[in-house]
Amino acid sequence: MSKILIQNGRVIDPANNIDQSLPVYIAAGKIVSVGQKPADFTADITLDAQNKIVCPGFVDLSVRLREPGHSRKGSIHSETRAAAAAGVTSLCLPPDTRPIIDTPSVVEYIRDKAEQAGYPNVFPFAALTKQLKGQELSNMHALKRMGCIAVSNAMCAPQNLLILRHAMEYAVSHDLPLALHPDEPSLSRGGCLHEGAIASQYGLPGIPAAAETIAVTQTLELAILTGCRVHFSQISGQGAVKKIQQAQHEGLPVTADVAIHQLHLTDTDLTPFDSRYHVLPPFRGQLDKTALREGLINNTLTAICSDHQPHDLDAKLGALPETEPGISALETLLPLTLQLVAENSLSLSQAISRLTDKPAAIFSLNKGTLSPGMDADICIFDPNKNWQVNKDTWHSAGINTPYWEQTLQGKVSHTLQSGKIIYQDNV
Amino acid sequence: MNSTLQLNAHGKLKHFLSIEGLSKALLTEILDNAESFAGISGQSVKKVPLLRGKTIVNLFFENSTRTRTTFDLAASRLSADILNINIATSSTSKGESLLDTIRNLEAMHVDLFVVRHAISGAAHFIAQHSAPHISVINAGDGQHAHPTQAMLDMLTIRQYKKDFSHLKVAIIGDIRHSRVARSQIQALNTLGVQEVRVIAPKTLLPAQVESLNVTALHNMEQGLEDIDVIIMLRLQKERMTAALLPSESEFFKCYGLTQKKLACANPDAIVMHPGPINRGVEIDSSVADGPQSVILRQVTNGVAVRMAIMSMVLQQSTESAA
Structure with a gap:
């Protein structure tokens, strides 16, 4: 395996409090040293990172690869390529594939496909319940042995609190954290937009923020009761942020992430009936967006994810309520995170931390830092490069993004996974 | 857009x-x-x-x-x-x-x-x-x-009231699920009426209804005060089974337009309804067929x-x- 030297770049490694211009030395797929040249190191490949940032590869807590089961929308091959182009070197896969990730053979299939695609760092979440029906427990032990790092309900709420309680108790017994998408379905069913002025104006069925807050509140009580470690996936409202913050202050080991687009868009940004803005949870109000950003600053929400959900054209072809929710979001993750920095919500180092060591820590992944001995998963990006989102620059099979044909700032130039260059910007 | x-x-x-x-x-x-x-x-x-x-x-x-x-x-x-x-x-x-x-x-x-x-x-x-x-x-x-419905309603109002600028208009009933109401509210506000009121229980009002530029009230007698134009909406039977209303009879008692409630409005108020009418649910027959009703003119328009x-x-x- 090649020895690689990355030189002239500004290294930002939040976990090690590094933010300075340093060389990075890589050998045998691992970080050998940051700064000091190891003895007898002769680089086979030298990457010049002048005017660029060198940081750990991003750890994305929610990426739909659409395989198995939704080949019209994307494949492990296409979406891991998009991940590589986005600087994402580790990704978590929610269990709502077809078949659902509730049997070890599905995990095996995904791992094999990921290996074949040259992108082994796919970390599947196991279904919390069989078929995600919210009724019977999945084979958590077997799924964990096959490599699942958590259990998750994907977008399907457990049928009642008793089943959720039992699932949490069983997950504790196998030392599996729960990644929960909080939603009270009786309040959200049929909705496609944040319940508020915009939904009222356009006569679109709304989802009240309370659907999320109530689910968070109930789950927090069950976390106390069962001792299960809970991670809330893709929080959208100020109520949920507040409840999670309170619980953290009381010492409960709960964590949460937020999808990058929720930090930028609100329901008022919506172009009427434009299906590209159809996302769940829905874009909420300005106060929610502010609360989410504050939650990131004060560490209530520790990770930013893409919540990548690529779709085929037909899935988005229709008036908003009859289309499928979700945004193809991997490749806008970095520029939109940098926009948070430009808008003074976070420092650059804080922002990178929420894409790297913080998400890795939530699921105890040995990722997200440039410490010597770690896998050489690295992202090199040009924070000032402008690029247009279009078919020439895009890698995901899904082009369903509200940012299509917009010009964004910040582009990945190289992505390394275990010392292998898996993406190189050709422009 | x-x-x-x-x-x-x-x-x-x-x-x-x-x-x-x-x-x-x-x-x-x-x-x-x-x-x-x-x-x-x-x-x-x-x-x-x-x-x-x-x-x-x-x-x-x-x-x-x-x-x-x-x-x-x-x-x-x-x-x-x-x-x-x-x-x-x-x-x-x-x-x-x-x-x-x-x-x-x-x-x-x-x-x-x-x-x-x-x-x-x-x-x-x-x-x-x-x-x-x-x-x-x-x-x-x-x-x-339902913009053509709203425009025929506006035509009817103009024929009877001439000028929009002094008018106070009340829309009563299931505002939440009504495309007619949304278009009417926009048309009335664009044409510059003095006030649009919506009168319904909270279960039949959309979230943040005031953002539509209306005044919301739950009491019909109060809501009809000084009103020049009364627009009744059709109530769908599904609203009872979805736990939005207890019964047709209770709805009629609170929000059905009767002669007695009509008397709370201005004496020359006109009564409108986009049809088809549920007699005895949202409107009493004597009002629907009475002298203040312009419902058939709406159809002609x-x-x-x-x-x-x-x-x-x-x-x-x-x-x-x-």
Whole structure:
């Protein structure tokens, strides 16, 4: 395996409090040293990172690869390529594939496909319940042995609190954290937009923020009761942020992430009936967006994810309520995170931390830092490069993004996974 | 967004999808045109050759007899050819099949789609995806808009009240699920009425209803004070089973328009209803058939308003082609 030297770049490694211009030395797929040249190191490949940032590869807590089961929308091959182009070197896969990730053979299939695609760092979440029906427990032990790092309900709420309680108790017994998408379905069913002025104006069925807050509140009580470690996936409202913050202050080991687009868009940004803005949870109000950003600053929400959900054209072809929710979001993750920095919500180092060591820590992944001995998963990006989102620059099979044909700032130039260059910007 | 989609490069009405974004001048132009067509309907020969050679497709994805009939009548009085297509559809129907339907009809060189659909935004979607020469009129989409109904209501109000600027208008009933109410509220505010009140229990009001530029009240007697125009909405039976209301009788007691409640409004207040009426649920028969009711005038105006809008959207295309 090649020895690689990355030189002239500004290294930002939040976990090690590094933010300075340093060389990075890589050998045998691992970080050998940051700064000091190891003895007898002769680089086979030298990457010049002048005017660029060198940081750990991003750890994305929610990426739909659409395989198995939704080949019209994307494949492990296409979406891991998009991940590589986005600087994402580790990704978590929610269990709502077809078949659902509730049997070890599905995990095996995904791992094999990921290996074949040259992108082994796919970390599947196991279904919390069989078929995600919210009724019977999945084979958590077997799924964990096959490599699942958590259990998750994907977008399907457990049928009642008793089943959720039992699932949490069983997950504790196998030392599996729960990644929960909080939603009270009786309040959200049929909705496609944040319940508020915009939904009222356009006569679109709304989802009240309370659907999320109530689910968070109930789950927090069950976390106390069962001792299960809970991670809330893709929080959208100020109520949920507040409840999670309170619980953290009381010492409960709960964590949460937020999808990058929720930090930028609100329901008022919506172009009427434009299906590209159809996302769940829905874009909420300005106060929610502010609360989410504050939650990131004060560490209530520790990770930013893409919540990548690529779709085929037909899935988005229709008036908003009859289309499928979700945004193809991997490749806008970095520029939109940098926009948070430009808008003074976070420092650059804080922002990178929420894409790297913080998400890795939530699921105890040995990722997200440039410490010597770690896998050489690295992202090199040009924070000032402008690029247009279009078919020439895009890698995901899904082009369903509200940012299509917009010009964004910040582009990945190289992505390394275990010392292998898996993406190189050709422009 | 709506107005840019609805108007052509010369600011003429190309599609009629929603009241939102249309100017007071344009709404007034529609009313003036409708007024002149209302004269034709009273003549013994009720036909003008304005749209001869044009083909209009009534594309109804949701059942409707009354609205479709008035569009039919309006089209035939303008001498257009009419094609009626009823597509029983489920709410899960896909965009592809909708688009395929549109493409097929386009291939037959039609000029105008009149669309009714159960999904909010369907008419917008069709307008965005139709060939450039085709116009779209929204005949009701989900809970979003029913702009031709709103305009016939505005015409009726203008005929009885002349000037909008001093009017206080109350809309009563199921505002939350009503595309008619949304369009009426936008039209009334655009035409500059003094106040729009909505009166209903909270279960039948949309979230943040004040953002629609209305005053919301739960008590009908209070709400009808000083009111010049009373618009009753039809109550669907589903509202009881969805736990939005306890019973028809309780709704009638609180929000049904009776002679007694009518007396709370101004003495010359007019009573309107988009139909079909649930007698004894939202309105008492003696009021519906009483001297203050203008419900049948609304029906008559429905034809004139649809003639006006059809001729406007189809003639803009002739003008811009010339």
